[in-house]
Amino acid sequence: MPAGWGAVFAAGAGLLGALxxxxxxxxLGADYLRGACAAVVGGEEAASGVCSWLPVMLRIGCGGLVLACNAIMWTFFAKALRYSSSSATATLTSTASNFISSELQVLTSQRSRKDFFLRMEQQPPGCY
Incomplete structure (x- = not known):
């Protein structure tokens, strides 16, 4: 394989870790769906049976996605270690890719940059 494949696998591992x-x-945060489902269906009484399973299904689906992403991430990272010239290169590339991917997810999920920075100021250090 060409020399650049180690960096490609390391960047993929970082992206999968962020995902x-x-x-x-x-x-872990699927409880808000019950209220949204009740608003769509038409009230708490009508939605009690229909909307009770939605957060459970989301938790099971996202839990499976966590396991799958972590398994593929470790496979990519092992290949990055194999094809890189040093383990430090693979580790730094994977960490940088994870950091950048996580920040892009945070910035695109906020309504505006002002909202993002206001939320950071309100939270205690180390709680993101």
């Missing part, structure tokens, strides 16, 4: 973290966040 797994995003899926885990969705899996």
């Amino acid at each position: 797994a973290a995003c899926s885990a966040k969705l899996a």
